[in-house]
Amino acid sequence: MDKHSKACHRSLPKRIILVRHGESQGNLDMAAYTTTPDYRIPLTRLGVEQARTAGEKIKVVVSEGERWKVYFYVSPYERTRATLREIGRAFSRGRIIGAREECRIREQDFGNFQVEERMKAIKQTRERFGRFFFRFPEGESAADVFDRVASFMESLWRDIEMRRLEQDESMDLNMVIVSHGLTSRVFLMKWFKWTVEQFEMLSNLDNCELRVMQLGPGGEYSLAIHHSREELQRWGLSPEMIADQQWRASATHGSWYDNCPWHLDSFFGRFHDSESSSSSEEEEESSHNHSGD
Incomplete structure (x- = not known):
């Protein structure tokens, strides 16, 4: 690795951690959407507890060394903001660089779902025709979410390259993205260049479940550094996708197509x-x- 590559490597976040919000009232009872706008759906009591536990888990993951800090991006929905508030209880103020609300990592727009039976019928139709391209009436498809997540990732890289996150090369920077299940899967799809077919195989994240992308010694991020092969299989990654993650864990940056x-x-x-x-x-x-x- 040349001097320029080493400098770039040092400025990269050591980890990018995706976390889904805690259990919401909508997860517990779909009828909640008939009376409350999606973005205002609150966490349940269990969801609050899950978020606090997630904060402790994240702290364990990021605090390997003495010098580390955390930066948060959060979806503007009530359930994600509430999840972030509870996660934040695990950290002292000095460990948090900052937090930013980011509209582009919001939940997939399901349209105007005030009629519960109609909502169930349309979701069943989506299961038959595939999750990625199926667009909800007056709403979005996963492909639409992909486009805005791709735009967010461009901004994220500019934040890193222009050192807007106050990167201190002696500090391990950990980036935590508090978002939604489908949005997180689309983020991984874009990042790792997964195909639509591979996306369709993925299972959703559980409430407050983590996906830890960790930077390997060669400058590539991998899920296989923190997570086991069994976890990756459970999430729906194929043997080829798992082999790719294992390669990335020790790969040389830029040699992806060759390997x-x-x-x-x-x-x-x-x-x-x-x-x-x-x-x-x-x-x-x-x-x-x-x-x-």
């Missing part, structure tokens, strides 16, 4: 072993066609 041929194979099938074998097959096919004239 992940399965990604190309999923698009093109079997390649010729060499240019010469390809030319020979083409000549043989041409000769065969001419012999039939």
